[in-house]
Amino acid sequence: MIWIRTRRALLGAAAGVLLLGACGYDATVVPKPDVEESSQAAPAVPVECDNATESYASSGDRTAALRELTDRGQLVVGVSADTLKLGSANPFNKSTIEGFDIDVAKAIAGALGVQLKLRVIVAADRIKLLKSGDIDIVARNMTMNCARWTEIGFSAVYYNxxxxxxxxxxxxxxxxxxxxxxxxxxxxxxxxxxxxxxxxxxxxxxxxxxxxxxxxxxxxxxxxxxxxxxxxxxxxxxxxxxxxxxxxxxxxxxxxxDEPYGIGANKDDVDLIRFINSVLDERRSNGAWQSSYNTWLKPYLGDASAPAPKYGR
Incomplete structure:
Protein backbone atom coordinates (compact mmCIF):
# COMPACT_ATOMS: atom_id res chain seq x y z
CA MET A 1 0.00 0.00 0.00
CA ILE A 2 1.46 3.41 -0.96
CA TRP A 3 1.09 5.98 1.80
CA ILE A 4 -0.63 9.12 0.50
CA ARG A 5 -2.31 10.48 3.61
CA THR A 6 -0.64 13.63 4.96
CA ARG A 7 -0.32 14.74 8.54
CA ARG A 8 0.36 18.05 10.18
CA ALA A 9 3.47 17.93 12.32
CA LEU A 10 2.53 16.74 15.78
CA LEU A 11 4.38 19.42 17.67
CA GLY A 12 2.93 22.06 15.44
CA ALA A 13 -0.65 20.84 15.61
CA ALA A 14 -3.53 22.76 17.13
CA ALA A 15 -2.77 24.52 20.41
CA GLY A 16 -3.70 22.71 23.55
CA VAL A 17 -2.25 19.32 22.66
CA LEU A 18 -0.85 17.03 25.33
CA LEU A 19 1.75 14.59 24.02
CA LEU A 20 3.24 11.85 26.15
CA GLY A 21 6.20 9.66 25.35
CA ALA A 22 8.96 7.77 27.04
CA CYS A 23 10.44 11.00 28.44
CA GLY A 24 7.27 12.55 29.85
CA TYR A 25 5.04 15.12 28.24
CA ASP A 26 4.53 18.74 27.36
CA ALA A 27 2.14 19.98 30.05
CA THR A 28 -0.01 22.18 27.90
CA VAL A 29 -3.72 22.77 28.31
CA VAL A 30 -6.08 19.96 27.34
CA PRO A 31 -7.94 21.00 24.17
CA LYS A 32 -11.55 22.05 24.04
CA PRO A 33 -13.91 20.70 21.38
CA ASP A 34 -14.75 22.75 18.33
CA VAL A 35 -18.44 22.61 19.25
CA GLU A 36 -19.83 24.97 21.84
CA GLU A 37 -21.50 23.68 24.97
CA SER A 38 -25.23 23.58 24.42
CA SER A 39 -28.32 22.78 26.39
CA GLN A 40 -30.02 21.40 23.31
CA ALA A 41 -28.20 18.70 21.36
CA ALA A 42 -29.66 17.44 18.11
CA PRO A 43 -30.09 13.67 18.00
CA ALA A 44 -27.94 11.76 15.55
CA VAL A 45 -29.56 10.40 12.40
CA PRO A 46 -29.74 6.59 12.71
CA VAL A 47 -27.54 4.61 10.34
CA GLU A 48 -28.17 0.93 9.75
CA CYS A 49 -25.59 -1.81 9.16
CA ASP A 50 -25.40 -5.59 9.53
CA ASN A 51 -23.24 -5.68 12.66
CA ALA A 52 -21.44 -2.69 14.17
CA THR A 53 -19.28 -4.94 16.36
CA GLU A 54 -17.87 -6.98 13.48
CA SER A 55 -14.30 -6.14 12.46
CA TYR A 56 -11.63 -7.45 10.10
CA ALA A 57 -10.00 -10.83 10.68
CA SER A 58 -6.84 -10.54 12.74
CA SER A 59 -3.39 -10.69 11.14
CA GLY A 60 0.08 -10.66 12.64
CA ASP A 61 1.54 -8.89 9.60
CA ARG A 62 3.55 -6.24 11.44
CA THR A 63 5.23 -4.93 8.27
CA ALA A 64 1.90 -4.17 6.62
CA ALA A 65 0.64 -2.46 9.78
CA LEU A 66 3.75 -0.29 10.07
CA ARG A 67 3.26 0.98 6.52
CA GLU A 68 0.01 2.58 7.65
CA LEU A 69 1.58 4.63 10.44
CA THR A 70 2.40 8.19 9.45
CA ASP A 71 5.70 7.92 11.32
CA ARG A 72 6.89 4.32 11.30
CA GLY A 73 8.89 4.95 14.45
CA GLN A 74 5.94 5.83 16.64
CA LEU A 75 2.27 5.12 17.27
CA VAL A 76 0.25 8.24 18.06
CA VAL A 77 -2.79 7.34 20.14
CA GLY A 78 -5.65 9.65 21.03
CA VAL A 79 -6.57 9.12 24.69
CA SER A 80 -8.32 10.70 27.64
CA ALA A 81 -6.36 12.12 30.57
CA ASP A 82 -9.32 12.69 32.87
CA THR A 83 -11.37 9.50 32.69
CA LEU A 84 -10.44 7.80 35.94
CA LYS A 85 -9.65 4.08 35.59
CA LEU A 86 -9.68 4.26 31.77
CA GLY A 87 -7.22 7.04 30.96
CA SER A 88 -6.18 9.59 33.59
CA ALA A 89 -3.12 11.24 35.05
CA ASN A 90 -1.52 9.43 37.95
CA PRO A 91 -2.28 11.52 41.09
CA PHE A 92 1.30 11.14 42.34
CA ASN A 93 3.07 11.48 38.99
CA LYS A 94 1.25 13.83 36.65
CA SER A 95 3.61 12.91 33.79
CA THR A 96 2.03 9.45 33.64
CA ILE A 97 -1.36 8.64 32.14
CA GLU A 98 -2.71 5.26 33.15
CA GLY A 99 -5.78 3.08 32.99
CA PHE A 100 -7.50 0.26 31.14
CA ASP A 101 -7.42 2.02 27.76
CA ILE A 102 -3.78 2.98 28.23
CA ASP A 103 -2.85 -0.66 28.83
CA VAL A 104 -4.33 -1.49 25.42
CA ALA A 105 -2.41 1.32 23.73
CA LYS A 106 0.84 0.15 25.33
CA ALA A 107 0.27 -3.41 24.14
CA ILE A 108 -0.33 -2.30 20.54
CA ALA A 109 2.77 -0.09 20.43
CA GLY A 110 4.84 -2.82 22.04
CA ALA A 111 3.72 -5.40 19.49
CA LEU A 112 4.50 -2.98 16.66
CA GLY A 113 7.93 -2.31 18.17
CA VAL A 114 7.53 1.49 18.06
CA GLN A 115 7.51 4.35 20.53
CA LEU A 116 4.13 5.14 22.07
CA LYS A 117 2.93 8.74 21.90
CA LEU A 118 -0.24 9.54 23.82
CA ARG A 119 -2.14 12.58 22.63
CA VAL A 120 -4.87 13.84 24.93
CA ILE A 121 -8.03 14.60 22.97
CA VAL A 122 -11.69 15.27 23.72
CA ALA A 123 -14.46 12.95 22.61
CA ALA A 124 -15.73 15.37 19.95
CA ASP A 125 -12.37 15.35 18.17
CA ARG A 126 -11.82 11.60 17.89
CA ILE A 127 -13.19 11.07 14.39
CA LYS A 128 -11.88 14.35 13.02
CA LEU A 129 -8.29 13.61 14.10
CA LEU A 130 -8.42 10.05 12.74
CA LYS A 131 -9.70 11.22 9.38
CA SER A 132 -7.09 13.98 9.11
CA GLY A 133 -4.26 11.65 10.05
CA ASP A 134 -3.16 13.67 13.08
CA ILE A 135 -3.37 10.48 15.15
CA ASP A 136 -3.01 6.84 14.19
CA ILE A 137 -5.61 5.30 16.49
CA VAL A 138 -8.00 6.16 19.32
CA ALA A 139 -8.05 4.26 22.61
CA ARG A 140 -10.58 6.42 24.40
CA ASN A 141 -13.70 4.46 25.44
CA MET A 142 -15.11 4.79 21.93
CA THR A 143 -18.38 3.06 21.14
CA MET A 144 -18.64 1.16 17.88
CA ASN A 145 -21.78 1.98 15.90
CA CYS A 146 -22.99 1.93 12.33
CA ALA A 147 -22.73 5.68 11.81
CA ARG A 148 -19.10 5.76 12.90
CA TRP A 149 -18.22 2.86 10.60
CA THR A 150 -19.13 5.11 7.66
CA GLU A 151 -16.32 7.49 8.66
CA ILE A 152 -13.63 5.40 10.38
CA GLY A 153 -12.65 1.79 11.05
CA PHE A 154 -12.64 -0.20 14.28
CA SER A 155 -10.89 -3.12 15.87
CA ALA A 156 -12.88 -5.95 17.39
CA VAL A 157 -14.62 -5.12 20.67
CA TYR A 158 -12.17 -4.97 23.56
CA TYR A 159 -14.72 -4.08 26.27
CA ASN A 160 -18.51 -4.21 26.55
CA ASP A 258 -24.91 -1.38 25.17
CA GLU A 259 -21.69 0.48 24.45
CA PRO A 260 -19.13 -1.86 22.84
CA TYR A 261 -15.66 -0.28 22.81
CA GLY A 262 -13.38 -0.62 19.81
CA ILE A 263 -10.01 0.88 18.94
CA GLY A 264 -10.70 3.52 16.30
CA ALA A 265 -8.48 3.92 13.23
CA ASN A 266 -8.50 5.67 9.88
CA LYS A 267 -10.94 3.91 7.57
CA ASP A 268 -8.19 3.11 5.04
CA ASP A 269 -5.86 1.49 7.59
CA VAL A 270 -7.25 -2.04 7.35
CA ASP A 271 -3.84 -3.71 7.80
CA LEU A 272 -3.28 -1.76 11.00
CA ILE A 273 -6.72 -2.75 12.27
CA ARG A 274 -6.05 -6.41 11.47
CA PHE A 275 -2.78 -6.24 13.41
CA ILE A 276 -4.50 -4.57 16.36
CA ASN A 277 -7.00 -7.42 16.36
CA SER A 278 -4.13 -9.91 16.63
CA VAL A 279 -2.86 -8.00 19.68
CA LEU A 280 -6.33 -8.07 21.24
CA ASP A 281 -6.55 -11.82 20.53
CA GLU A 282 -3.29 -12.37 22.36
CA ARG A 283 -4.35 -10.26 25.34
CA ARG A 284 -7.50 -12.32 25.69
CA SER A 285 -5.63 -15.62 25.56
CA ASN A 286 -2.60 -14.81 27.74
CA GLY A 287 -4.51 -13.23 30.65
CA ALA A 288 -3.36 -9.66 30.00
CA TRP A 289 -6.94 -8.46 29.43
CA GLN A 290 -8.15 -10.02 32.68
CA SER A 291 -5.21 -8.65 34.66
CA SER A 292 -5.82 -5.14 33.38
CA TYR A 293 -9.56 -5.37 34.06
CA ASN A 294 -8.97 -6.64 37.59
CA THR A 295 -6.59 -3.75 38.28
CA TRP A 296 -8.68 -0.88 36.96
CA LEU A 297 -12.36 -1.80 36.75
CA LYS A 298 -13.24 -4.88 38.81
CA PRO A 299 -13.29 -3.00 42.16
CA TYR A 300 -16.09 -0.79 40.79
CA LEU A 301 -17.89 -2.98 38.26
CA GLY A 302 -17.45 -6.53 39.55
CA ASP A 303 -16.46 -9.64 37.64
CA ALA A 304 -16.22 -9.61 33.84
CA SER A 305 -14.51 -11.53 31.09
CA ALA A 306 -13.03 -10.44 27.78
CA PRO A 307 -15.56 -10.16 24.94
CA ALA A 308 -15.28 -12.68 22.12
CA PRO A 309 -14.25 -11.08 18.81
CA LYS A 310 -16.51 -10.98 15.77
CA TYR A 311 -14.79 -11.01 12.38
CA GLY A 312 -16.17 -10.98 8.86
CA ARG A 313 -15.76 -7.59 7.22
Missing amino acids: ATQKVLVRKDADGRYLKYKGPQDLAGLRVCAPAGSTSIDNITRIEPDAVPVAAANHTGCLIKFQNGEVEAITGDDTVLAGLVAQDKYAVVPDQQKLT
Whole structure:
Protein backbone atom coordinates (compact mmCIF):
# COMPACT_ATOMS: atom_id res chain seq x y z
CA MET A 1 0.00 0.00 0.00
CA ILE A 2 1.46 3.41 -0.96
CA TRP A 3 1.09 5.98 1.80
CA ILE A 4 -0.63 9.12 0.50
CA ARG A 5 -2.31 10.48 3.61
CA THR A 6 -0.64 13.63 4.96
CA ARG A 7 -0.32 14.74 8.54
CA ARG A 8 0.36 18.05 10.18
CA ALA A 9 3.47 17.93 12.32
CA LEU A 10 2.53 16.74 15.78
CA LEU A 11 4.38 19.42 17.67
CA GLY A 12 2.93 22.06 15.44
CA ALA A 13 -0.65 20.84 15.61
CA ALA A 14 -3.53 22.76 17.13
CA ALA A 15 -2.77 24.52 20.41
CA GLY A 16 -3.70 22.71 23.55
CA VAL A 17 -2.25 19.32 22.66
CA LEU A 18 -0.85 17.03 25.33
CA LEU A 19 1.75 14.59 24.02
CA LEU A 20 3.24 11.85 26.15
CA GLY A 21 6.20 9.66 25.35
CA ALA A 22 8.96 7.77 27.04
CA CYS A 23 10.44 11.00 28.44
CA GLY A 24 7.27 12.55 29.85
CA TYR A 25 5.04 15.12 28.24
CA ASP A 26 4.53 18.74 27.36
CA ALA A 27 2.14 19.98 30.05
CA THR A 28 -0.01 22.18 27.90
CA VAL A 29 -3.72 22.77 28.31
CA VAL A 30 -6.08 19.96 27.34
CA PRO A 31 -7.94 21.00 24.17
CA LYS A 32 -11.55 22.05 24.04
CA PRO A 33 -13.91 20.70 21.38
CA ASP A 34 -14.75 22.75 18.33
CA VAL A 35 -18.44 22.61 19.25
CA GLU A 36 -19.83 24.97 21.84
CA GLU A 37 -21.50 23.68 24.97
CA SER A 38 -25.23 23.58 24.42
CA SER A 39 -28.32 22.78 26.39
CA GLN A 40 -30.02 21.40 23.31
CA ALA A 41 -28.20 18.70 21.36
CA ALA A 42 -29.66 17.44 18.11
CA PRO A 43 -30.09 13.67 18.00
CA ALA A 44 -27.94 11.76 15.55
CA VAL A 45 -29.56 10.40 12.40
CA PRO A 46 -29.74 6.59 12.71
CA VAL A 47 -27.54 4.61 10.34
CA GLU A 48 -28.17 0.93 9.75
CA CYS A 49 -25.59 -1.81 9.16
CA ASP A 50 -25.40 -5.59 9.53
CA ASN A 51 -23.24 -5.68 12.66
CA ALA A 52 -21.44 -2.69 14.17
CA THR A 53 -19.28 -4.94 16.36
CA GLU A 54 -17.87 -6.98 13.48
CA SER A 55 -14.30 -6.14 12.46
CA TYR A 56 -11.63 -7.45 10.10
CA ALA A 57 -10.00 -10.83 10.68
CA SER A 58 -6.84 -10.54 12.74
CA SER A 59 -3.39 -10.69 11.14
CA GLY A 60 0.08 -10.66 12.64
CA ASP A 61 1.54 -8.89 9.60
CA ARG A 62 3.55 -6.24 11.44
CA THR A 63 5.23 -4.93 8.27
CA ALA A 64 1.90 -4.17 6.62
CA ALA A 65 0.64 -2.46 9.78
CA LEU A 66 3.75 -0.29 10.07
CA ARG A 67 3.26 0.98 6.52
CA GLU A 68 0.01 2.58 7.65
CA LEU A 69 1.58 4.63 10.44
CA THR A 70 2.40 8.19 9.45
CA ASP A 71 5.70 7.92 11.32
CA ARG A 72 6.89 4.32 11.30
CA GLY A 73 8.89 4.95 14.45
CA GLN A 74 5.94 5.83 16.64
CA LEU A 75 2.27 5.12 17.27
CA VAL A 76 0.25 8.24 18.06
CA VAL A 77 -2.79 7.34 20.14
CA GLY A 78 -5.65 9.65 21.03
CA VAL A 79 -6.57 9.12 24.69
CA SER A 80 -8.32 10.70 27.64
CA ALA A 81 -6.36 12.12 30.57
CA ASP A 82 -9.32 12.69 32.87
CA THR A 83 -11.37 9.50 32.69
CA LEU A 84 -10.44 7.80 35.94
CA LYS A 85 -9.65 4.08 35.59
CA LEU A 86 -9.68 4.26 31.77
CA GLY A 87 -7.22 7.04 30.96
CA SER A 88 -6.18 9.59 33.59
CA ALA A 89 -3.12 11.24 35.05
CA ASN A 90 -1.52 9.43 37.95
CA PRO A 91 -2.28 11.52 41.09
CA PHE A 92 1.30 11.14 42.34
CA ASN A 93 3.07 11.48 38.99
CA LYS A 94 1.25 13.83 36.65
CA SER A 95 3.61 12.91 33.79
CA THR A 96 2.03 9.45 33.64
CA ILE A 97 -1.36 8.64 32.14
CA GLU A 98 -2.71 5.26 33.15
CA GLY A 99 -5.78 3.08 32.99
CA PHE A 100 -7.50 0.26 31.14
CA ASP A 101 -7.42 2.02 27.76
CA ILE A 102 -3.78 2.98 28.23
CA ASP A 103 -2.85 -0.66 28.83
CA VAL A 104 -4.33 -1.49 25.42
CA ALA A 105 -2.41 1.32 23.73
CA LYS A 106 0.84 0.15 25.33
CA ALA A 107 0.27 -3.41 24.14
CA ILE A 108 -0.33 -2.30 20.54
CA ALA A 109 2.77 -0.09 20.43
CA GLY A 110 4.84 -2.82 22.04
CA ALA A 111 3.72 -5.40 19.49
CA LEU A 112 4.50 -2.98 16.66
CA GLY A 113 7.93 -2.31 18.17
CA VAL A 114 7.53 1.49 18.06
CA GLN A 115 7.51 4.35 20.53
CA LEU A 116 4.13 5.14 22.07
CA LYS A 117 2.93 8.74 21.90
CA LEU A 118 -0.24 9.54 23.82
CA ARG A 119 -2.14 12.58 22.63
CA VAL A 120 -4.87 13.84 24.93
CA ILE A 121 -8.03 14.60 22.97
CA VAL A 122 -11.69 15.27 23.72
CA ALA A 123 -14.46 12.95 22.61
CA ALA A 124 -15.73 15.37 19.95
CA ASP A 125 -12.37 15.35 18.17
CA ARG A 126 -11.82 11.60 17.89
CA ILE A 127 -13.19 11.07 14.39
CA LYS A 128 -11.88 14.35 13.02
CA LEU A 129 -8.29 13.61 14.10
CA LEU A 130 -8.42 10.05 12.74
CA LYS A 131 -9.70 11.22 9.38
CA SER A 132 -7.09 13.98 9.11
CA GLY A 133 -4.26 11.65 10.05
CA ASP A 134 -3.16 13.67 13.08
CA ILE A 135 -3.37 10.48 15.15
CA ASP A 136 -3.01 6.84 14.19
CA ILE A 137 -5.61 5.30 16.49
CA VAL A 138 -8.00 6.16 19.32
CA ALA A 139 -8.05 4.26 22.61
CA ARG A 140 -10.58 6.42 24.40
CA ASN A 141 -13.70 4.46 25.44
CA MET A 142 -15.11 4.79 21.93
CA THR A 143 -18.38 3.06 21.14
CA MET A 144 -18.64 1.16 17.88
CA ASN A 145 -21.78 1.98 15.90
CA CYS A 146 -22.99 1.93 12.33
CA ALA A 147 -22.73 5.68 11.81
CA ARG A 148 -19.10 5.76 12.90
CA TRP A 149 -18.22 2.86 10.60
CA THR A 150 -19.13 5.11 7.66
CA GLU A 151 -16.32 7.49 8.66
CA ILE A 152 -13.63 5.40 10.38
CA GLY A 153 -12.65 1.79 11.05
CA PHE A 154 -12.64 -0.20 14.28
CA SER A 155 -10.89 -3.12 15.87
CA ALA A 156 -12.88 -5.95 17.39
CA VAL A 157 -14.62 -5.12 20.67
CA TYR A 158 -12.17 -4.97 23.56
CA TYR A 159 -14.72 -4.08 26.27
CA ASN A 160 -18.51 -4.21 26.55
CA ALA A 161 -19.73 -1.17 28.49
CA THR A 162 -23.30 -0.08 29.18
CA GLN A 163 -24.77 3.40 29.46
CA LYS A 164 -26.27 4.35 32.82
CA VAL A 165 -27.15 7.46 34.86
CA LEU A 166 -25.44 9.09 37.84
CA VAL A 167 -27.40 11.26 40.28
CA ARG A 168 -26.75 13.17 43.53
CA LYS A 169 -27.18 11.91 47.07
CA ASP A 170 -27.32 14.06 50.20
CA ALA A 171 -25.42 13.81 53.47
CA ASP A 172 -27.95 11.25 54.74
CA GLY A 173 -27.39 9.03 51.74
CA ARG A 174 -30.72 9.85 50.08
CA TYR A 175 -30.57 10.51 46.37
CA LEU A 176 -32.69 11.72 43.51
CA LYS A 177 -35.33 9.14 42.71
CA TYR A 178 -34.17 7.32 39.62
CA LYS A 179 -35.58 4.08 38.33
CA GLY A 180 -35.37 4.71 34.62
CA PRO A 181 -34.96 7.37 31.93
CA GLN A 182 -38.54 8.56 32.41
CA ASP A 183 -37.41 10.09 35.71
CA LEU A 184 -35.12 12.45 33.78
CA ALA A 185 -38.02 14.34 32.13
CA GLY A 186 -37.47 18.06 32.70
CA LEU A 187 -34.06 17.50 34.31
CA ARG A 188 -30.70 18.70 33.01
CA VAL A 189 -28.51 15.75 32.07
CA CYS A 190 -24.85 16.17 31.14
CA ALA A 191 -22.73 14.15 28.73
CA PRO A 192 -19.67 14.99 26.61
CA ALA A 193 -20.21 16.73 23.29
CA GLY A 194 -19.73 14.36 20.37
CA SER A 195 -20.45 11.25 22.45
CA THR A 196 -23.08 8.61 21.85
CA SER A 197 -24.26 9.17 25.43
CA ILE A 198 -25.78 12.56 24.71
CA ASP A 199 -27.40 11.30 21.51
CA ASN A 200 -28.85 8.30 23.34
CA ILE A 201 -30.40 10.25 26.20
CA THR A 202 -32.00 12.65 23.73
CA ARG A 203 -33.52 9.72 21.85
CA ILE A 204 -34.55 7.63 24.86
CA GLU A 205 -36.07 10.46 26.92
CA PRO A 206 -36.88 13.43 24.65
CA ASP A 207 -38.13 15.47 27.63
CA ALA A 208 -34.73 15.40 29.32
CA VAL A 209 -32.63 18.54 28.83
CA PRO A 210 -29.23 17.49 27.43
CA VAL A 211 -26.27 19.63 28.47
CA ALA A 212 -22.98 19.12 26.65
CA ALA A 213 -19.53 19.57 28.18
CA ALA A 214 -16.04 19.02 26.80
CA ASN A 215 -15.66 15.77 28.77
CA HIS A 216 -17.02 13.94 31.81
CA THR A 217 -14.84 15.99 34.13
CA GLY A 218 -16.65 19.05 32.79
CA CYS A 219 -19.93 17.27 33.52
CA LEU A 220 -18.79 16.54 37.08
CA ILE A 221 -17.99 20.22 37.62
CA LYS A 222 -21.43 21.20 36.35
CA PHE A 223 -22.96 18.55 38.60
CA GLN A 224 -21.08 19.84 41.65
CA ASN A 225 -22.06 23.43 40.83
CA GLY A 226 -25.74 22.51 40.58
CA GLU A 227 -25.91 23.24 36.86
CA VAL A 228 -27.18 19.73 36.06
CA GLU A 229 -29.11 17.15 38.05
CA ALA A 230 -27.63 14.05 36.45
CA ILE A 231 -24.78 12.75 34.33
CA THR A 232 -25.10 9.96 31.83
CA GLY A 233 -22.35 7.87 30.34
CA ASP A 234 -20.76 4.47 30.20
CA ASP A 235 -20.64 2.53 33.45
CA THR A 236 -16.84 2.56 33.26
CA VAL A 237 -16.76 6.35 33.21
CA LEU A 238 -19.41 6.81 35.90
CA ALA A 239 -17.45 4.50 38.19
CA GLY A 240 -14.55 6.93 37.98
CA LEU A 241 -16.78 9.90 38.77
CA VAL A 242 -18.23 8.19 41.84
CA ALA A 243 -14.67 7.56 43.03
CA GLN A 244 -14.11 11.34 42.91
CA ASP A 245 -17.32 12.62 44.54
CA LYS A 246 -18.84 11.16 47.71
CA TYR A 247 -22.21 12.71 46.86
CA ALA A 248 -22.44 10.99 43.47
CA VAL A 249 -24.16 7.64 43.09
CA VAL A 250 -25.14 5.28 40.28
CA PRO A 251 -28.39 3.70 41.56
CA ASP A 252 -29.43 0.17 40.68
CA GLN A 253 -30.94 0.49 37.22
CA GLN A 254 -31.40 -1.16 33.87
CA LYS A 255 -28.82 -0.23 31.27
CA LEU A 256 -29.88 2.38 28.73
CA THR A 257 -27.80 0.95 25.93
CA ASP A 258 -24.91 -1.38 25.17
CA GLU A 259 -21.69 0.48 24.45
CA PRO A 260 -19.13 -1.86 22.84
CA TYR A 261 -15.66 -0.28 22.81
CA GLY A 262 -13.38 -0.62 19.81
CA ILE A 263 -10.01 0.88 18.94
CA GLY A 264 -10.70 3.52 16.30
CA ALA A 265 -8.48 3.92 13.23
CA ASN A 266 -8.50 5.67 9.88
CA LYS A 267 -10.94 3.91 7.57
CA ASP A 268 -8.19 3.11 5.04
CA ASP A 269 -5.86 1.49 7.59
CA VAL A 270 -7.25 -2.04 7.35
CA ASP A 271 -3.84 -3.71 7.80
CA LEU A 272 -3.28 -1.76 11.00
CA ILE A 273 -6.72 -2.75 12.27
CA ARG A 274 -6.05 -6.41 11.47
CA PHE A 275 -2.78 -6.24 13.41
CA ILE A 276 -4.50 -4.57 16.36
CA ASN A 277 -7.00 -7.42 16.36
CA SER A 278 -4.13 -9.91 16.63
CA VAL A 279 -2.86 -8.00 19.68
CA LEU A 280 -6.33 -8.07 21.24
CA ASP A 281 -6.55 -11.82 20.53
CA GLU A 282 -3.29 -12.37 22.36
CA ARG A 283 -4.35 -10.26 25.34
CA ARG A 284 -7.50 -12.32 25.69
CA SER A 285 -5.63 -15.62 25.56
CA ASN A 286 -2.60 -14.81 27.74
CA GLY A 287 -4.51 -13.23 30.65
CA ALA A 288 -3.36 -9.66 30.00
CA TRP A 289 -6.94 -8.46 29.43
CA GLN A 290 -8.15 -10.02 32.68
CA SER A 291 -5.21 -8.65 34.66
CA SER A 292 -5.82 -5.14 33.38
CA TYR A 293 -9.56 -5.37 34.06
CA ASN A 294 -8.97 -6.64 37.59
CA THR A 295 -6.59 -3.75 38.28
CA TRP A 296 -8.68 -0.88 36.96
CA LEU A 297 -12.36 -1.80 36.75
CA LYS A 298 -13.24 -4.88 38.81
CA PRO A 299 -13.29 -3.00 42.16
CA TYR A 300 -16.09 -0.79 40.79
CA LEU A 301 -17.89 -2.98 38.26
CA GLY A 302 -17.45 -6.53 39.55
CA ASP A 303 -16.46 -9.64 37.64
CA ALA A 304 -16.22 -9.61 33.84
CA SER A 305 -14.51 -11.53 31.09
CA ALA A 306 -13.03 -10.44 27.78
CA PRO A 307 -15.56 -10.16 24.94
CA ALA A 308 -15.28 -12.68 22.12
CA PRO A 309 -14.25 -11.08 18.81
CA LYS A 310 -16.51 -10.98 15.77
CA TYR A 311 -14.79 -11.01 12.38
CA GLY A 312 -16.17 -10.98 8.86
CA ARG A 313 -15.76 -7.59 7.22
